[in-house]
Amino acid sequence: MTTSALPRADPVTADWRDFLALTKPRVMSLVVFTGLAGLLVAPVSIHPVLGFTAILCIALGAGAAAALNMWYEADLDALMKRTAKRPLPAGRMDRQSALHFGIGLACFSVILMELATNRMAAFILAISILFYVLVYTIWLKRRTPQNIVIGGAAGAFPPVIGWAAATGHVGLLPVLLFALIFLWTPPHFWALSLFVRSDYAAAGVPMLPVVAGAKTTRRHILLYSLPMAAVAVAPWPLGLAGPFYGIVAGALSLVFLAIAIQVWRSRASEPAAMKAEKRLFAFSILYLFGVFGALVADRLLLA
Amino acid sequence: MSAEDPKLDPQLDPKPDDAEIRRRQKGRAIVMGVLLGLFVILVYAITIAKMSVNR
Numbered sequence: 198m199t200t201s202a203l204p205r206a207d208p209v210t211a212d213w214r215d216f217l218a219l220t221k222p223r224v225m226s227l228v229v230f231t232g233l234a235g236l237l238v239a240p241v242s243i244h245p246v247l248g249f250t251a252i253l254c255i256a257l258g259a260g261a262a263a264a265l266n267m268w269y270e271a272d273l274d275a276l277m278k279r280t281a282k283r284p285l286p287a288g289r290m291d292r293q294s295a296l297h298f299g300i301g302l303a304c305f306s307v308i309l310m311e312l313a314t315n316r317m318a319a320f321i322l323a324i325s326i327l328f329y330v331l332v333y334t335i336w337l338k339r340r341t342p343q344n345i346v347i348g349g350a351a352g353a354f355p356p357v358i359g360w361a362a363a364t365g366h367v368g369l370l371p372v373l374l375f376a377l378i379f380l381w382t383p384p385h386f387w388a389l390s391l392f393v394r395s396d397y398a399a400a401g402v403p404m405l406p407v408v409a410g411a412k413t414t415r416r417h418i419l420l421y422s423l424p425m426a427a428v429a430v431a432p433w434p435l436g437l438a439g440p441f442y443g444i445v446a447g448a449l450s451l452v453f454l455a456i457a458i459q460v461w462r463s464r465a466s467e468p469a470a471m472k473a474e475k476r477l478f479a480f481s482i483l484y485l486f487g488v489f490g491a492l493v494a495d496r497l498l499l500a
Numbered sequence: 501m502s503a504e505d506p507k508l509d510p511q512l513d514p515k516p517d518d519a520e521i522r523r524r525q526k527g528r529a530i531v532m533g534v535l536l537g538l539f540v541i542l543v544y545a546i547t548i549a550k551m552s553v554n555r
Contacts (some may be wrong), residue, residue: 212524213531246549250542313546 220260235359264299349382
C-alpha cells in the first residue's frame with residue numbers, strides 16, 4: 198500500500214456525504230436484504246425493535262467494512278476509472294478520518310448488536326467485518342486470483358447473523374444460505390471482472406481474467422454456478438422450505454445456468470461485445486433478491 | 501457533490517475557502533446531532549423492548 202500518490206486533504210474539508218459514500222450504500226442493500234431474510238425465516242420471532250436494530254447493526258457493520266476497505270485500497274481505487282471518484286482517491290477526505298470512521302463504526306455496530314440481541318450474533322458480525330478487512334482486503338485481494346472465492350465468505354455472513362440475532366444459535370438453513378452467497382459471489386464478480394478487466398489489470402489486481410484469461414474465467418463461472426444452483430434448491434428437498442420456494446429457486450437457478458452457459462460459450466474479447474457477461478452480472482443481483490425473497494414468502498405462506 | 505466540482509476537489513483547489521469549510525462543518529454538525537438524537541431514541545426503544553421480552 199502506498200500513500201504518496203494520493204492527494205492530501207485537510208480533515209475538516211470532508212463533507213458528511215463523503216462519510217456516507219465510504220459505507221458503499223448501494224452494496225449495502227443486498228447485505229441488508231439477505232440479513233433481513235435470515236432474520237425472518239428463523240423459527241423464533243424477534244421483537245420488531247430488536248429485529249430492526251439487528252438489521253441496522255448488520256448494515257453498519259457492512260458500512261464499516263466498506264470504509265476500512267476504502268481506507269486500505271485508496272491507492273488502488275485511484276488507478277481504476279470505476280473507483281477514482283471515491284472520497285479518498287478524489288482527495289475529498291484524508292485517510293486517517295476514513296480509518297477512524299471505519300473502526301468506530303465497526304465497534305459501534307458489534308457492541309449495539311450485543312446489547313440489542315445476543316453475543317452469538319455480535320460475534321459473527323465481528324468475524325464478518327474482520328474477515329472482509331483482514332482476510333479479503335489486506336491478505337488475499339492483491340495476492341491471489343482466488344481472492345473473490347475466499348473473500349466471498351465475508352458477504353455470505355448476513356443471513357447467518359440475522360438468524361443468530363433471532364435464535365441465538367446457527368442452524369442448517371443459515372449455513373445453506375451462507376453457502377449459496379459464497380458460491381454466488383465468484384460468478385457474480387467474475388462476470389463483472391470480464392468486462393472491466395482493463396481496470397483490474399491497470400491497478401495490478403490479480404483477478405482471474407487478468408491472470409488466467411477470459412476463457413478460464415468463463416469456465417470457472419459455469420463451474421461455480423452448478424453447485425450454487427444445487428445449494429439454492431437444497432432447502433426444499435431437505436424439508437427446510439416448501440414447494441413455492443423450491444419452484445421459484447429452481448426456475449431462477451435454471452435461468453442463471455442458461456446465462457452462465459451463454460457466458461461459457463461466448464468468445465467476446467471487447468467489453469462492448471460482452472452482452473452475456475453483462476446480462477449475467479445484472480441477473481445475478483436479481484437472482485439473489487429473488488431466491489431470498491422466495492424463501493421469506495415461503496415461510497410466510499407456511500405460517 | 502462531485503469530484504468534477506472545482507470548488508470541492510482539493511486536487512483542483514487545494515484550499516477551500518472559509519465559507520465552504522464552514523458550510524461543511526455545519527452540515528457535519530447537523531448530521532451528527534440528528535444521528536445522536538436517533539441513537540437516544542433507539543436505546544430507549546431497545547430498553548422498552550427488552551423489558552417487554554423479559555417480562
